[in-house]
Amino acid sequence: MSDSTADPRFARKAPTRPLRLSWADERVRNIVWQVLVVGAIGYVFWWLYRNTSYNLEVRRIATGFGFLSREAGLPIAESLIEYDPSMTYLRALTVGVLNTLKVAIVGIILATVLGTLLGVARLSKNWLLARMAGAYVEIVRDLPLLLQLLFWYALLQALPGPRQAMNPVEGVFLSNRGLKLPWFQWEHAHSMALLAFAVGAIATWAWRRAARARQMRDGQPRKVWPVAAALLLALPLAVWAALGAPFTPDVPFLRGFNFQGGLTVSPEFFALLLGLTLYTAGFIAEIVRAGILAVHQGQWEAAQALGLPRGRVMNLVVLPQAMRVIIPPMTSQFLNITKNSSLAVAIGYQDIVSIANTTLNQTGQAIEGIAIIMAVYLTISLSISLFMNWYNARIALVER
Amino acid sequence: MSITAENAAKLPADAMPRTAPRRLVGPAAWARENLFANWWSTAITLALGYLLIRYAVSFVDWAFLNAIWTVPHTAAGVPDTTACRDAKGTGACWAVITEKHRFILFGTYPYEEHWRPLIVCFLFVGLYVVSAMKRFWRWELALIWAAVLTLIGVLMWGGVFGLTYVPQERWGGLPITLILSTFGLAFAFPLAILVALGRRSKLPAIKAICVLYVELIRGVPLISLLFMASVMFPLFLPEGMNIDKLLRAQVAIILFAGAYLAEVVRAGLQALPKGQYEAADALGLSYWKKTGLIILPQALRLVIPPLVNTFIGFFKDTSLVLIIGIFDLLTAGKTAIIEPMWQGFGVEVYITLALIYFMFCFAMSKYSAGLEREFNAHRRR
Numbered sequence: 111m112s113d114s115t116a117d118p119r120f121a122r123k124a125p126t127r128p129l130r131l132s133w134a135d136e137r138v139r140n141i142v143w144q145v146l147v148v149g150a151i152g153y154v155f156w157w158l159y160r161n162t163s164y165n166l167e168v169r170r171i172a173t174g175f176g177f178l179s180r181e182a183g184l185p186i187a188e189s190l191i192e193y194d195p196s197m198t199y200l201r202a203l204t205v206g207v208l209n210t211l212k213v214a215i216v217g218i219i220l221a222t223v224l225g226t227l228l229g230v231a232r233l234s235k236n237w238l239l240a241r242m243a244g245a246y247v248e249i250v251r252d253l254p255l256l257l258q259l260l261f262w263y264a265l266l267q268a269l270p271g272p273r274q275a276m277n278p279v280e281g282v283f284l285s286n287r288g289l290k291l292p293w294f295q296w297e298h299a300h301s302m303a304l305l306a307f308a309v310g311a312i313a314t315w316a317w318r319r320a321a322r323a324r325q326m327r328d329g330q331p332r333k334v335w336p337v338a339a340a341l342l343l344a345l346p347l348a349v350w351a352a353l354g355a356p357f358t359p360d361v362p363f364l365r366g367f368n369f370q371g372g373l374t375v376s377p378e379f380f381a382l383l384l385g386l387t388l389y390t391a392g393f394i395a396e397i398v399r400a401g402i403l404a405v406h407q408g409q410w411e412a413a414q415a416l417g418l419p420r421g422r423v424m425n426l427v428v429l430p431q432a433m434r435v436i437i438p439p440m441t442s443q444f445l446n447i448t449k450n451s452s453l454a455v456a457i458g459y460q461d462i463v464s465i466a467n468t469t470l471n472q473t474g475q476a477i478e479g480i481a482i483i484m485a486v487y488l489t490i491s492l493s494i495s496l497f498m499n500w501y502n503a504r505i506a507l508v509e510r
Numbered sequence: 511m512s513i514t515a516e517n518a519a520k521l522p523a524d525a526m527p528r529t530a531p532r533r534l535v536g537p538a539a540w541a542r543e544n545l546f547a548n549w550w551s552t553a554i555t556l557a558l559g560y561l562l563i564r565y566a567v568s569f570v571d572w573a574f575l576n577a578i579w580t581v582p583h584t585a586a587g588v589p590d591t592t593a594c595r596d597a598k599g600t601g602a603c604w605a606v607i608t609e610k611h612r613f614i615l616f617g618t619y620p621y622e623e624h625w626r627p628l629i630v631c632f633l634f635v636g637l638y639v640v641s642a643m644k645r646f647w648r649w650e651l652a653l654i655w656a657a658v659l660t661l662i663g664v665l666m667w668g669g670v671f672g673l674t675y676v677p678q679e680r681w682g683g684l685p686i687t688l689i690l691s692t693f694g695l696a697f698a699f700p701l702a703i704l705v706a707l708g709r710r711s712k713l714p715a716i717k718a719i720c721v722l723y724v725e726l727i728r729g730v731p732l733i734s735l736l737f738m739a740s741v742m743f744p745l746f747l748p749e750g751m752n753i754d755k756l757l758r759a760q761v762a763i764i765l766f767a768g769a770y771l772a773e774v775v776r777a778g779l780q781a782l783p784k785g786q787y788e789a790a791d792a793l794g795l796s797y798w799k800k801t802g803l804i805i806l807p808q809a810l811r812l813v814i815p816p817l818v819n820t821f822i823g824f825f826k827d828t829s830l831v832l833i834i835g836i837f838d839l840l841t842a843g844k845t846a847i848i849e850p851m852w853q854g855f856g857v858e859v860y861i862t863l864a865l866i867y868f869m870f871c872f873a874m875s876k877y878s879a880g881l882e883r884e885f886n887a888h889r890r891r
Contacts, residue, residue, distance in 0.1 A: 140712075140713050143716070144713050147715065157745045194800055235544070235551065236551045238545060238554070238558050238562075242562070248875075252867070254840065256829045257863055260840070261856075261860040261861075264726065268857065311770055347866075368742050401883055445592055449730070453833075462734055473787060476741040483730070487734065
């Protein structure tokens with residue numbers, strides 16, 4: 111076939127007709143349709159805006175975000191940053207955002223681990239294991255999350271009081287006041303060790319990249335794990351030891367009617383985390399199962415024919431291909447956990463929705479309160495989508 | 511190649527069809543294959559079997575053997591729950607369901623009129639069953655829906671045909687859950703089709719509006735929309751115009767469902783081969799004729815399984831109206847245990863509610879899985 115672009119007949123542009131003011135001209139129709147739709151929607155919004163501003167004026171509600179700097183006076187049971195009711199609404203809302211992020215991040219990690227295990231279990235050759243995982247997934251996915259949350263919360267509240275607390279392992283107590291875990295006193299050295307771990311992680315990643323690049327050049331695989339162990343384990347330990355190796359255990363004990371010391375997981379947080387994790391793990395299990403099944407049987411056989419051991423077949427051949435199927439729906443599950451954490455308001459965990467709701471009840475700033483909730487979730491959703499899209503693009507199949 | 515009578519005669523005797531050795535068939539062989547294939551599998555089977563039996567036994571003890579089904583009433587007609595309190599921890603108190611099931615199912619609807627919401631529930635189920643049958647998948651189905659939904663409205667409100675009028679504030683329980691999800695679907699579906707078409711449109715302004723709507727709604731939790739409906743919506747309306755809370759929540763659910771369904775419909779539009787669009791254009795059909803006669807009938811058929819799955823999601827999500835205080839099934843269940851004598855029996859009530867939700871969702875998910883298998887039958891090896 112000859113080079114078609116050289117043909118003068120194809121070099122010509124499509125003829126442009128002058129716009130004819132007639133319904134028969136498609137471009138005229140398109141413009142009229144768009145003007146009509148935009149006009150109608152614009153009118154509805156203008157009408158709503160006019161009503162709202164009139165209503166606000168009648169009810170003497172001042173608009174704007176000035177209320178954020180006023181004293182909140184609302185008590186918050188658990189907070190990651192320092193907070194007391196004499197601080198501002200802005201501070202209270204920040205606490206709410208952090209609480210939402212806390213439950214969402216922990217929930218995402220736990221649900222991914224549990225969901226992957228369940229998804230693999232459903233494909234197990236062991237009949238009992240596969241059936242039990244299948245029954246779990248079916249039951250959990252067919253019940254409303256809110257019902258599950260209320261159920262777990264009711265179950266936790268029906269637990270005995272601190273004096274008769276369940277004590278499965280030394281130092282761990284489960285009672286209607288929540289879960290108590292042994293912890294240790296956090297000191298400067300621990301923060302520095304954590305920092306060293308983060309630095310080590312970045313250095314390990316850089317080393318792995320360099321090792322890969324050199325393997326690409328000379329074909330010699332290089333061991334990554336000794337460097338990783340040194341950077342991720344030895345370095346933080348050395349930092350911790352250099353700063354005096356402080357370690358004061360903080361084990362919870364019963365005094366009077368309640369526990370002292372230790373790390374507390376409140377019943378509200380525990381019920382929310384339990385509900386979110388168990389619910390979403392059911393969905394993730396299905397995604398993982400579908401992803402593994404989507405890899406063609408021939409890929410397994412071809413990899414085994416190359417003489418790769420079973421573990422490496424999974425790591426090098428099957429998982430990278432399954433990931434392409436798994437990542438996009440997984441993103442929406444991560445978004446779902448974040449959005450579903452807003453159900454916290456039903457069981458009294460103080461996340462952003464709960465605190466913004468109290469704020470709008472106290473100040474009457476309904477529009478601003480809901481705008482804040484929506485802005486927070488849109489920001490989180492967009493960040494997760496952007497990150498996952500970036501990751502997805504990295505692992506996507508590069509075609510011609 | 512199968513072994514028939516005539517070529518069997520040519521085969522030597524030891525090649526004749528035989529039953530497999532005993533070690534390869536029968537329950538013992540099945541168990542060896544599927545439960546005790548190697549030491550790892552055996553360990554899993556034993557551990558799971560132990561846990562299963564242990565918890566199943568204690569559950570049966572709690573739920574059936576030690577359970578209390580009815581409680582005596584005092585002279586004043588108040589149920590006496592001391593028996594339940596004594597059995598707490600060892601036996602379930604199903605008496606709370608025996609006493610409260612009418613309230614949980616129908617809320618504060620007038621007691622003598624409970625047959626009306628009961629018929630409504632059956633009408634809804636009938637509507638789902640009819641919609642699930644393939645022979646009814648035509649445009650006339652929309653007429654059936656309109657007729658049944660009108661009938662449901664008449665039954666619930668009353669005020670005509672000798673039925674007493676029941677204000678909307680007194681509705682509650684299962685009918686509310688069914689109303690919110692079914693009316694939500696009925697109105698969200700046409701909206702979703704329009705938005706999905708708009709999102710694939712060549713007109714930039716319309717496309718931008720549809721993309722904005724879908725992404726905005728999908729980016730925020732349903733609760734924030736419900737809050738918006740309950741606290742912000744009254745500010746939007748002109749003075750003197752008032753819409754009741756149930757309708758406001760219904761609008762929020764329709765807007766929410768519309769965005770999610772639009773994405774499902776869009777997937778169907780994208781999955782349709784381009785040739786179908788081009789062939790319709792070649793016939794000289796107008797945009798709406800092309801869409802209505804060629805594209806939608808094929809695209810919608812393609813996405814029925816994911817549509818059912820999305821519907822299961824909405825059916826579960828309607829329970830969120832609990833947070834803005836609308837009396838659906840879950841709220842009714844939660845309210846039933848507010849009285850001091852029934853306090854602390856939440857687990858029993860939630861298990862009962864779970865069974866009701868499960869029946870609906872399980873039936874729908876089995877149906878959608880079956881359809882999916884049927885649609886993908888040609889792809890299986």
